Amino acid sequence: MDIDLASVADAVEKIAAGIGGQRGVVLVFHRGPPSAWLGRPGVKPACKGALSERYGMIPRIFPAMPETGTVTGHDGAHGMKTIRKIGDVLRLFSATQPEHSLSDLARALGYSTSGTHDLVEGLTAIGMLRKIERGRYRLGPLVATLYRALEDSSALLEAARPVMAKLAADHGETLHLTQHDHGGLLLVEALEGDRPLRVARTVIGPHLGLHQCPPGLLHLAAFSHARLEAWLDRNACPGGPVASRSRFRSDLTGFAAEGFALGPVGDDQDLTCLAAQVHDHAGRPVAVLSMTVPTSRHDRQPRAFRNVAAEAARSISARLGYGGRDS
Numbered sequence: 010m011d012i013d014l015a016s017v018a019d020a021v022e023k024i025a026a027g028i029g030g031q032r033g034v035v036l037v038f039h040r041g042p043p044s045a046w047l048g049r050p051g052v053k054p055a056c057k058g059a060l061s062e063r064y065g066m067i068p069r070i071f072p073a074m075p076e077t078g079t080v081t082g083h084d085g086a087h088g089m090k091t092i093r094k095i096g097d098v099l100r101l102f103s104a105t106q107p108e109h110s111l112s113d114l115a116r117a118l119g120y121s122t123s124g125t126h127d128l129v130e131g132l133t134a135i136g137m138l139r140k141i142e143r144g145r146y147r148l149g150p151l152v153a154t155l156y157r158a159l160e161d162s163s164a165l166l167e168a169a170r171p172v173m174a175k176l177a178a179d180h181g182e183t184l185h186l187t188q189h190d191h192g193g194l195l196l197v198e199a200l201e202g203d204r205p206l207r208v209a210r211t212v213i214g215p216h217l218g219l220h221q222c223p224p225g226l227l228h229l230a231a232f233s234h235a236r237l238e239a240w241l242d243r244n245a246c247p248g249g250p251v252a253s254r255s256r257f258r259s260d261l262t263g264f265a266a267e268g269f270a271l272g273p274v275g276d277d278q279d280l281t282c283l284a285a286q287v288h289d290h291a292g293r294p295v296a297v298l299s300m301t302v303p304t305s306r307h308d309r310q311p312r313a314f315r316n317v318a319a320e321a322a323r324s325i326s327a328r329l330g331y332g333g334r335d336s
Contacts, residue, residue: 094118098128099137102148111144162188162197165296168328169287173200173298176321183208185299186287189228192240194219197296208301212274213282220250220257223270223284224297230265231286231294237261268294269319274301281307283314285322290330298322 101109101117109117115125129146132138136151165186173184183202188195193215201210219225219240229237237258245251264270268286284299300318307314323333 094128095132095137098132099148099152108141108145108147111146114146164329165287165325166198169198169296169298169325172321172324172328173198176300176317177202180300180317181207183210183212183301185210185213185224185301187213187224187228187297187299188295189219189231192219194222194225194228202302204306206303206306208280208303212280212301213299217275218244218250220244221275222299223272223282224299226261226270226272227264227268227284227286227294227297230261230270268322269315271315273304279304281314283307283318285319287322288326288329288331292331295329296325298325 097118098114101114111122111126111129114120114129115122118125120128129138133140133146133149136149136154138146139149141147165188169186173186176182177184177200181202181204184198184200185196186198188197194213194217196214199210199213202208213222213224217225219229229240232240241251241254241257243249245254245257251257268288270284272282274280274282280301281304282299282301284297286294287296287298289295298318298321300314300321302314
């Protein structure tokens with residue numbers, strides 16, 4: 010679910026107002042262009058260089074509130090109060106009590122009705138709660154999304170970690186396991202190689218566009234037609250990263266057919282990245298395993314590198330219950 014950053018900022022303000030407190034700072038881990046944040050009152054990059062086009066820590070500064078307490082700060086025991094109060098709200102919802110009225114929540118939490126209202130309205134604005142009728146709430150769609158992500162990544166990591174550990178021990182090269190997340194790369198796991206000329210684990214990550222590295226191209230190759238066309242509408246334009254839509258589609262078709270992509274990382278021709286799709290029990294591509302090596306080393310044994318990367322991805326897929334393309 011896409012979340013509007015400006016709405017998140019407003020929601021955090023509501024949460025701070027709901028619990029009351031002194032002047033403090035809430036650190037929000039943001040995803041998206043910084044223009045959605047910068048220019049708002051009290052918003053600055055947390056530190057020089059920390060703000061990128063996709064991720065960063067943004068301190069949101071709030072004035073003193075009329076009620077007693079402390080908004081999240083970065084000193085002392087009060088720093089976790091905001092998070093604890095949010096946790097207190099969410100823990101009241103269960104399978105046996107999936108729904109609560111505003112007065113029920115206020116009574117159970119020991120907060121004022123007005124403070125509870127601002128708190129739950131803030132959580133509703135970011136999808137953690139859902140208002141079903143006047144004054145009544147259930148857990149929201151973001152909770153379900155996070156739960157699915159936890160379940161998916163937990164099974165994936167359980168299947169991938171032993172395979173990646175063996176691959177790293179046998180070959181000493183840098184490895185990454187990625188998934189696609191709202192138009193960017195989500196780094197699930199990374200192991201840095203230990204060869205004398207080794208590649209840093211930070212070489213693959215959310216700072217790269219999907220079109221800039223083989224793992225991202227494989228994620229694009231798994232897009233539905235509509236999703237890919239929407240991506241191309243944003244990127245295949247004058248001055249954009251994709252010069253020819255038809256040629257790009259053709260390349261992706263080849264990657265999808267092979268479940269494998271090879272190429273440089275960004276504009277760095279000194280690095281060669283070999284990426285292979287990982288499939289779940291139903292044969293759906295759920296992740297990409299990649300190995301990034303110095304081009305000079307790759308070019309001495311290109312077929313061997315391809316074979317070990319592809320075989321490792323097949324092993325992870327098998328551990329997830331996938332029997333192969335012919336199953």
